[in-house]
Amino acid sequence: MDHKNKLKHLTKEQKIKLIMGADFWTNYDVDGSVYKFIVSDGPVGLRQPLDRMTAEQTDCIKSVAYPSFQMLSQTWDTGLAFEMGRSLGNDCIEQKVDILLAPGVNIKRLPTNGRNFEYLSEDPFVAGIFARDYIKGVQSMHVGTSLKHFCCNNSEKSRHWASMEVDERTLREIYLRPFEIACEARPWTVMCSYNLVNGMRMSEHEKLYGVLRNEFGFDGLIMSDWWAVKDSESSLNAGLNLEMPYDEEHQKEMLAKSERLDETKLNESVERVLALAEKCERESKLRKVEMSLEERRSVALKIEEEGIVLLKNEGVLPMKKGKAFVTGAPAVNYYFGGGSSNVYSEREFEPLTDALKNEGMNVEYAESVSAVRGHQAILGNLKAAVFKAAQSEYTVICVGEPNTCEYEDADRQQIKLSKEEELAIHALSKASDKLVVVVYAGAAIDMSEWINEVEAIVWAGYGGEYANRAVAEVLTGKVNPSGKLTETFPLSLGDVPSENAYRDEAVMVYSEGMNIGYRYFDTYNVPVLFPFGYGMSYSEFFYGDLAVEKDGAIVKVQFEIENASNVDGKEVAQVYVRELTKEVYRPYKELKAFKKVFIKAHERATMEFALDASAFAYYSVAKDRWVVKPGVFEIIVAANVIEEKLRAKITLKAEE
Ligand code: BGC
Numbered sequence: 084m085d086h087k088n089k090l091k092h093l094t095k096e097q098k099i100k101l102i103m104g105a106d107f108w109t110n111y112d113v114d115g116s117v118y119k120f121i122v123s124d125g126p127v128g129l130r131q132p133l134d135r136m137t138a139e140q141t142d143c144i145k146s147v148a149y150p151s152f153q154m155l156s157q158t159w160d161t162g163l164a165f166e167m168g169r170s171l172g173n174d175c176i177e178q179k180v181d182i183l184l185a186p187g188v189n190i191k192r193l194p195t196n197g198r199n200f201e202y203l204s205e206d207p208f209v210a211g212i213f214a215r216d217y218i219k220g221v222q223s224m225h226v227g228t229s230l231k232h233f234c235c236n237n238s239e240k241s242r243h244w245a246s247m248e249v250d251e252r253t254l255r256e257i258y259l260r261p262f263e264i265a266c267e268a269r270p271w272t273v274m275c276s277y278n279l280v281n282g283m284r285m286s287e288h289e290k291l292y293g294v295l296r297n298e299f300g301f302d303g304l305i306m307s308d309w310w311a312v313k314d315s316e317s318s319l320n321a322g323l324n325l326e327m328p329y330d331e332e333h334q335k336e337m338l339a340k341s342e343r344l345d346e347t348k349l350n351e352s353v354e355r356v357l358a359l360a361e362k363c364e365r366e367s368k369l370r371k372v373e374m375s376l377e378e379r380r381s382v383a384l385k386i387e388e389e390g391i392v393l394l395k396n397e398g399v400l401p402m403k404k405g406k407a408f409v410t411g412a413p414a415v416n417y418y419f420g421g422g423s424s425n426v427y428s429e430r431e432f433e434p435l436t437d438a439l440k441n442e443g444m445n446v447e448y449a450e451s452v453s454a455v456r457g458h459q460a461i462l463g464n465l466k467a468a469v470f471k472a473a474q475s476e477y478t479v480i481c482v483g484e485p486n487t488c489e490y491e492d493a494d495r496q497q498i499k500l501s502k503e504e505e506l507a508i509h510a511l512s513k514a515s516d517k518l519v520v521v522v523y524a525g526a527a528i529d530m531s532e533w534i535n536e537v538e539a540i541v542w543a544g545y546g547g548e549y550a551n552r553a554v555a556e557v558l559t560g561k562v563n564p565s566g567k568l569t570e571t572f573p574l575s576l577g578d579v580p581s582e583n584a585y586r587d588e589a590v591m592v593y594s595e596g597m598n599i600g601y602r603y604f605d606t607y608n609v610p611v612l613f614p615f616g617y618g619m620s621y622s623e624f625f626y627g628d629l630a631v632e633k634d635g636a637i638v639k640v641q642f643e644i645e646n647a648s649n650v651d652g653k654e655v656a657q658v659y660v661r662e663l664t665k666e667v668y669r670p671y672k673e674l675k676a677f678k679k680v681f682i683k684a685h686e687r688a689t690m691e692f693a694l695d696a697s698a699f700a701y702y703s704v705a706k707d708r709w710v711v712k713p714g715v716f717e718i719i720v721a722a723n724v725i726e727e728k729l730r731a732k733i734t735l736k737a738e739e
Pocket of ligand 1 (some may be wrong): 124137186231308309423
């Protein structure tokens with residue numbers, strides 16, 4: 084029986100139960116007559132409570148632990164987003180999961196957001212494209228996804244009740260855009276966020292659900308974030324299809340007023356749930372594990388190898404075979420972000436010491452500082468560590484933020500390392516002239532306190548189960564670093580306009596408008612620690628021969644990159660567009676295309692891009708749609724948002 088027919092045979096009570104979860108992770112199955120689908124976190128590794136009747140965050144199954152979404156986007160390789168999705172799809176099949184509660188595409192508006200490690204970028208284009216290809220990967224395995232958190236869940240503090248006040252153009256161009264792009268992959272479900280947008284709770288936001296359905300073409304099911312529904316009837320009327328998880332009180336209330344409920348709305352949502360259940364049942368028959376555990380693990384390793392960012396290198400890296408003194412908590416402890424995306428790796432933790440030994444280094448370890456809770460750490464025997472540093476050719480200090488600093492439901496208090504870690508770096512820098520700092524965290528860190536005292540900095544992020552292997556490979560040159568940042572690292576928190584915008588317990592005003600991340604720093608020439616798109620390599624690249632031409636509605640961009648070094652390497656080329664004849668405000672330039680390319684030593688690569696109308700458009704509030712205004716645009720090819728390499732102008736005429 085298809086869902087249309089099923090609908091006719093359902094009682095009011097059954098219908099109501101169908102639009103409300105049956106427990107934490109499944110739907111109501113009408114006495115076994117409707118397929119019971121299972122949803123599960125999380126984005127970078129399956130997280131399922133051992134007791135499926137709870138939302139437990141720690142007592143969970145063990146799974147492949149992939150690098151965080153920050154690391155994924157820093158690869159600038161969307162093929163890896165597909166691979167990660169596909170790999171997770173295989174994990175889901177093994178665990179009998181029908182829908183993976185991922186990906187999250189919320190924009191990194193504030194460096195302090197406790198969940199930044201779970202999100203992809205401060206740039207809507209990057210966030211959207213990576214999410215789109217990840218969804219394609221998961222769904223290629225006949226497993227569903229849940230694009231989340233719709234929308235403007237850009238901080239964790241007061242996420243359950245604060246309203247985000249955002250102007251229409253900013254909403255469209257920055258905060259909705261990643262959802263719009265990701266919808267191209269046709270996610271099976273979308274999850275609404277807890278917060279309110281412009282005074283309306285997202286679980287009741289009829290207007291934005293309308294945009295999702297009518298403009299972004301979303302034809303799946305809209306579910307709530309866990310307990311994001313405050314009024315089940317209003318949510319139903321607004322177009323929310325499934326309230327998660329089961330809530331006894333809410334269900335009682337709905338059953339009590341069942342006769343008053345809008346039948347059309349109820350039927351619409353019931354049909355969506357039935358359609359999803361049917362889809363899950365149908366697709367479940369096509370599921371087959373296609374990747375071995377080893378293949379999935381190699382995806383986790385590859386993402387970390389490609390996502391690590393070399394931030395500073397004054398000629399010390401790659402390390403030559405020799406003696407390295409290693410210290411710091413993350414060298415010997417697994418670092419990851421906390422909350423619903425916790426992952427418990429089934430692979431035994433690999434300390435950096437072992438990984439470096441495997442690469443042929445002579446390694447010694449001693450504790451200097453260990454992380455305890457939040458931004459407080461305990462200093463060990465720093466004197467002894469300094470002595471060892473003086474005896475070694477290289478000193479590697481591992482620092483960062485464990486899941487007691489970066490986690491769901493709270494924001495970071497600050498973006499600096501602990502005082503103790505800073506102190507250890509200062510002390511070691513006096514003893515070592517080859518001091519390498521490896522940072523394990525999920526969001527921007529203010530390094531101003533110590534950056535000038537160290538010779539090299541490597542961003543390891545939350546690297547999943549292969550973090551230290553990939554770090555060792557980068558440190559020793561087995562892997563030539565090729566990751567680049569997908570978020571700006573400001574000099575200090577005070578420089579970030581969104582951080583200074585008005586907020587109280589109930590309201591956050593997005594007064595910086597579209598000027599978030601590089602759109603602000605680049606437009607207003609404000610210096611940063613590391614710009615968006617930045618990352619070093621052991622190779623050296625030169626750009627040249629830019630040609631820009633129109634081909635119908637497409638603008639073709641072509642240029643050459645030369646690897647002028649003795650080392651094979653990968654470069655991430657970025658194409659930005661700047662409007663010179665603007666009629667509305669536009670940030671100085673905006674990213675519209677990118678590509679990562681492997682170039683052998685002393686060889687060249689030809690880069691080709693095709694920009695369509697969306698690369699030149701802005702959202703016109705006056706016309707309620709995207710428009711391309713005829714005029715002059717500049718195509719800017721860059722290695723990062725500040726390091727512009729090539730420029731050319733192009734004139735677009737009306738109707739293009
Ligand atoms: C999170 C979601 C998650 C859900 C289920 C919520 O607290 O915001 O991202 O999928 O819990 O665990």
